[in-house]
Amino acid sequence: MPSDAHRTFKDRLYGLFARIGKTLASPHRLEILELLAQGERTVESLARELGLSLANTSQHLQALRQAALVESRKEGLYVYYRLADPAVSDLCRSVRTVAEHRLAELDRLVRDHFGDRAAAEPVSMDELLTLARSRDVIVLDTRPASEYAAGHIAGALSVPIDDLQRRLRQLPRDREYVAYCRGPYCVYADRAVEILRAKGRRARRLLEGFPEWKAAGLPMHTGLEQGVLR
Amino acid sequence: MPSDAHRTFKDRLYGLFARIGKTLASPHRLEILELLAQGERTVESLARELGLSLANTSQHLQALRQAALVESRKEGLYVYYRLADPAVSDLCRSVRTVAEHRLAELDRLVRDHFGDRAAAEPVSMDELLTLARSRDVIVLDTRPASEYAAGHIAGALSVPIDDLQRRLRQLPRDREYVAYCRGPYCVYADRAVEILRAKGRRARRLLEGFPEWKAAGLPMHTGLEQGVLR
């Protein structure tokens, strides 16, 4: 029977697709993937950031590796994990998009937690690009320095959110600022805007984060040098 | 502690994302979603096509509805399910893309089942579009008539694969054919090409299927009328 062979083919085929799907079924794994979208990280640093045990984190990472969504390299004591493919980042964004479109609870949750975000006058990526070309805006990367080093918006200045207060004097009053962070659900940029405004600066936040910027193919740099966004 | 509040926010946030992810964790649900991408269907017809029990199918559909990925309407005895949003179709495609990029097994499986597909000289969507504009190709929709009615490539002729043999006399010998079906893993178009060539016609298959065509925003029709692709 050809239909028997065809059934087993389909079962195997969708079994493979589901292997990808299964890895997206855990909140923690999704969070890991979003952190890895910022750049490679060690198991321990992921565990700390997520508040998970080391063993548990390691197991999630292995689940991700079995589905070939991440790869790793060993350096001394540390194992660094990274996304295996930009398509993985796209996939996560796709999940998020569907959740945003379809889950009314998400909207409520974000509203409750962030309050009215329109107050921060969020800038879209396109807007930032034209802004940076026409006027002198200072783009601030508020993520930890290691994430900045792994990749950042071209011309952005690295000011991790915890250092911002202390480094205010380096940021002139008469300039215009746009802060960005890991993504639309990350609070770093919001906090930065709050602090900057409290200290008399004009500041807004980028609506999206670095992974979206990268996925859009917009200009970026790696390392610690700070080029100019043009 | 603000970090406590922040943790619960993140847990809820990723919990919502994972609600979407969880529905993608089952091979059967993924297959259901791909069938629904062709057009709305009743529970019973899905169960029959998938070889699942009615109750089981119904439960999967309810899982999908709980994640707000599908919606339904009732008409007489039948409940028709449909995708709730085009973004759901994009999400499924994204899962497939990652699987294609990352799982070597998939490539092997497809090769084993389809043999060398290059022999069928697959046409891309762009190619078909230019082909249709410059020459007289006849585009054949090999899916069941109900799927054709729910939406098809503009100008395509509905010839369900099971009817092809019988309707060959209606298909002139001196024309060129491109057959398409549900998607790259559907065999209908391959079979059609085989039959057409055996009967002396020039035939190729469209690499992608109707959902991809629709997602790309290319010209389509619904209903039974057969317009011309230009």
Added chain:
DNA sequence: ACAGTAATCAATAGATTACTTGATTACTGC
């Protein structure tokens, strides 16, 4: 060689999920 740390492995308990079976509800046509 030894102590110390990152990461993985192995075993387990608890929670969640998938599918079956049989009963129930909702609707149609007679």
Added chain:
DNA sequence: GCAGTAATCAAGTAATCTATTGATTACTGT
């Protein structure tokens, strides 16, 4: 109203998944 069919519900079992714990491996620096 009644028979027949589509769909859902409810309960139970088997399988799978998640997180924990404690042990083990791999590597570094002394």
